[in-house]
Amino acid sequence: MSLEVVFSSFIAALDAAAVGVFATTGALVASRKQMDIFGFALLGTVTGVGGGTVRDVLLGRLPVFWVEKPAYVAIALVVSAVVFFTAHIPESRYRLLLWLDAVGLSLVCVIGAGIGLDAGKGAFIAIVMGVITAVFGGIIRDVLGGESPVILRREIYVIPALIGAMLFVAATGAGVDYPTAAAAGFASCFTVRGLALFYGWSLPGYRPRPGRETREVAPEPAGGESPGAPSDEATARAKGGAET
Amino acid sequence: MSLEVVFSSFIAALDAAAVGVFATTGALVASRKQMDIFGFALLGTVTGVGGGTVRDVLLGRLPVFWVEKPAYVAIALVVSAVVFFTAHIPESRYRLLLWLDAVGLSLVCVIGAGIGLDAGKGAFIAIVMGVITAVFGGIIRDVLGGESPVILRREIYVIPALIGAMLFVAATGAGVDYPTAAAAGFASCFTVRGLALFYGWSLPGYRPRPGRETREVAPEPAGGESPGAPSDEATARAKGGAET
Amino acid sequence: MSLEVVFSSFIAALDAAAVGVFATTGALVASRKQMDIFGFALLGTVTGVGGGTVRDVLLGRLPVFWVEKPAYVAIALVVSAVVFFTAHIPESRYRLLLWLDAVGLSLVCVIGAGIGLDAGKGAFIAIVMGVITAVFGGIIRDVLGGESPVILRREIYVIPALIGAMLFVAATGAGVDYPTAAAAGFASCFTVRGLALFYGWSLPGYRPRPGRETREVAPEPAGGESPGAPSDEATARAKGGAET
Numbered sequence: 001m002s003l004e005v006v007f008s009s010f011i012a013a014l015d016a017a018a019v020g021v022f023a024t025t026g027a028l029v030a031s032r033k034q035m036d037i038f039g040f041a042l043l044g045t046v047t048g049v050g051g052g053t054v055r056d057v058l059l060g061r062l063p064v065f066w067v068e069k070p071a072y073v074a075i076a077l078v079v080s081a082v083v084f085f086t087a088h089i090p091e092s093r094y095r096l097l098l099w100l101d102a103v104g105l106s107l108v109c110v111i112g113a114g115i116g117l118d119a120g121k122g123a124f125i126a127i128v129m130g131v132i133t134a135v136f137g138g139i140i141r142d143v144l145g146g147e148s149p150v151i152l153r154r155e156i157y158v159i160p161a162l163i164g165a166m167l168f169v170a171a172t173g174a175g176v177d178y179p180t181a182a183a184a185g186f187a188s189c190f191t192v193r194g195l196a197l198f199y200g201w202s203l204p205g206y207r208p209r210p211g212r213e214t215r216e217v218a219p220e221p222a223g224g225e226s227p228g229a230p231s232d233e234a235t236a237r238a239k240g241g242a243e244t
Numbered sequence: 245m246s247l248e249v250v251f252s253s254f255i256a257a258l259d260a261a262a263v264g265v266f267a268t269t270g271a272l273v274a275s276r277k278q279m280d281i282f283g284f285a286l287l288g289t290v291t292g293v294g295g296g297t298v299r300d301v302l303l304g305r306l307p308v309f310w311v312e313k314p315a316y317v318a319i320a321l322v323v324s325a326v327v328f329f330t331a332h333i334p335e336s337r338y339r340l341l342l343w344l345d346a347v348g349l350s351l352v353c354v355i356g357a358g359i360g361l362d363a364g365k366g367a368f369i370a371i372v373m374g375v376i377t378a379v380f381g382g383i384i385r386d387v388l389g390g391e392s393p394v395i396l397r398r399e400i401y402v403i404p405a406l407i408g409a410m411l412f413v414a415a416t417g418a419g420v421d422y423p424t425a426a427a428a429g430f431a432s433c434f435t436v437r438g439l440a441l442f443y444g445w446s447l448p449g450y451r452p453r454p455g456r457e458t459r460e461v462a463p464e465p466a467g468g469e470s471p472g473a474p475s476d477e478a479t480a481r482a483k484g485g486a487e488t
Numbered sequence: 489m490s491l492e493v494v495f496s497s498f499i500a501a502l503d504a505a506a507v508g509v510f511a512t513t514g515a516l517v518a519s520r521k522q523m524d525i526f527g528f529a530l531l532g533t534v535t536g537v538g539g540g541t542v543r544d545v546l547l548g549r550l551p552v553f554w555v556e557k558p559a560y561v562a563i564a565l566v567v568s569a570v571v572f573f574t575a576h577i578p579e580s581r582y583r584l585l586l587w588l589d590a591v592g593l594s595l596v597c598v599i600g601a602g603i604g605l606d607a608g609k610g611a612f613i614a615i616v617m618g619v620i621t622a623v624f625g626g627i628i629r630d631v632l633g634g635e636s637p638v639i640l641r642r643e644i645y646v647i648p649a650l651i652g653a654m655l656f657v658a659a660t661g662a663g664v665d666y667p668t669a670a671a672a673g674f675a676s677c678f679t680v681r682g683l684a685l686f687y688g689w690s691l692p693g694y695r696p697r698p699g700r701e702t703r704e705v706a707p708e709p710a711g712g713e714s715p716g717a718p719s720d721e722a723t724a725r726a727k728g729g730a731e732t
Contacts, residue, residue, distance in 0.1 A: 058551060059555060119555070124561070125558050143632070
């Protein structure tokens with residue numbers, strides 16, 4: 001097999017793994033929201049193929065990858081169904097989601113960067129593509145699943161993807177073979193993200209900031225730190241106070 | 245007229261109807277949020293052409309259909325304006341939205357599947373395309389309109405679209421003529437969705453799940469069932485309690 | 489230099505300015521949410537290039553503009569970093585965001601309309617493209633940043649973009665040279681939006697509407713006027729009352 005064929009198979013396998021992992025995180029969000037099996041299938045599939053879909057659209061690789069290779073969708077559907085029938089074991093589900101998401105993040109930052117390189121637009125675009133694709137999987141999941149978007153929570157989330165994509169692109173640029181470069185990219189991303197998860201670097205701190213106009217067009221609560229849509233909180237708190 | 249021309253006209257007419265119906269649901273959401281007429285026009289149009297736009301982008305049918313045939317946008321704009329000037333009759337507006345959405349869902353699952361077939365990627369992709377396009381009309385509307393996304397509410401929503409698309413694809417595969425197959429797909433989707441609406445199968449049940457870590461990165465309220473962004477509710481409730 | 493080259497450079501310069509301005513608004517939203525520097529970079533960049541990206545995808549101009557010219561992404565990244573290191577000066581940050589957003593809106597409605605004209609799909613599509621691209625920059629920022637989408641707040645926001653795009657398209661259609669037409673479009677949009685901001689035309693009024701079913705699939709609070717996701721407010725208020 002030529003190197004190109006090997007790399008293609010390698011990317012395809014990684015892509016399949018990433019689709020499965022992200023589909024799992026989508027399905028786990030569906031389980032948190034107690035959706036039905038079709039909600040699982042939809043959110044799992046959209047999450048599973050979302051990052052790669054954005055990547056393909058931005059690069060003009062159309063039809064998107066899963067239209068050409070429907071097996072990816074089948075993987076996402078099967079994974080979602082499996083999660084549906086097993087995820088009612090409640091404990092540590094959320095923890096699992098975070099770690100699986102870390103695996104997906106690490107895979108996708110490398111895959112996105114690799115396909116970015118493949119597009120021949122240079123190292124910078126390759127890295128940007130790696131980061132954006134890696135992060136958009138989770139963003140689409142969170143927006144459609146009604147969760148606070150992952151970029152809103154002050155976690156160490158973007159930087160691992162950036163490090164993974166940069167290392168992968170730098171390594172391939174330095175002549176390292178693709179599998180090794182990809183492994184290095186994956187490992188660096190997963191390590192940073194894993195440390196952040198393990199040591200709880202992701203926990204947001206509270207920092208009140210006085211002296212802002214709070215009731216303008218889009219009101220801002222006194223503590224902008226809380227996850228979710230703080231304006232509702234502010235309104236609700238005000239209302240709650242008024243009605244007490 | 246050749247069969248192909250007939251089918252093209254048929255799809256175009258269905259597409260126009262679907263655009264109008266979804267634009268109406270978008271405009272009704274705008275009315276619920278008491279937007280101005282430009283908000284109506286924007287939300288109505290985006291909703292009206294949103295599903296087909298996603299479909300076209302994923303398949304690489306670019307520019308998207310309404311750039312080629314601006315009449316679709318004009319339909320959406322006119323419909324939105326009509327809703328703006330008539331929707332202040334309050335009663336049963338939300339009920340109407342649900343039923344119109346059911347009509348749109350039924351049209352779009354067939355149209356999406358038909359164009360998916362047209363793309364020559366096989367029956368599976370055609371069905372997936374039908375489901376995803378059908379559901380994304382409502383999802384875009386809900387995300388932009390600040391509503392709880394339709395897939396979050398545990399309704400019988402995805403399955404009717406799936407049934408409609410499958411029946412349509414199976415029928416055309418079995419040699420049934422396009423209009424009949426489309427009618428069967430529409431009818432089956434609308435029947436299932438209509439029954440779900442009529443008998444209230446859509447109402448979500450409450451199922452508390454104890455023993456989860458609730459205040460991690462993305463907190464989860466005690467009852468994950470409530471529509472909207474539950475984290476805000478949890479925060480607001482906590483605050484409300486604290487301030488009482 | 490031929491007129492075409494001049495226009496190309498002109499559009500490129502405007503595009504760069506718009507990217508920078510929208511990136512600033514994205515980064516300011518990131519500062520409101522106290523994200524880290526990578527959150528700033530991501531939200532700033534996505535916001536900066538979001539409108540143009542949607543425009544390019546819809547028109548099939550792929551890869552999107554910033555893949556071809558990565559300098560746009562670099563601009564957005566630099567701007568986001570600058571905001572990160574300077575935006576902790578709290579006062580009037582939100583005001584600044586609104587006015588910068590107005591500048592971005594005015595630039596982008598003209599740029600979008602210009603590229604719409606360029607696509608040769610006629611004046612109507614050019615105007616629609618101008619409006620949609622102008623408004624989607626802010627919409628993407630708000631959705632990803634967890635803010636209430638700008639079209640939800642009953643502001644004078646869509647109409648300035650519409651006026652700017654229409655004036656620009658009409659002027660070029662009437663034979664006015666591109667720079668003049670673009671300046672007229674920009675000025676008209678900015679004037680209308682600026683007046684709306686200055687005189688507070690954007691403030692939403694409260695209009696209760698009795699007699700609606702409020703606790704159906706997607707509940708609606710008694711006062712649908714409040715920004716953000718009203719269902720949460722309603723729920724929170726109810727809970728707050730119950731716990732008192």
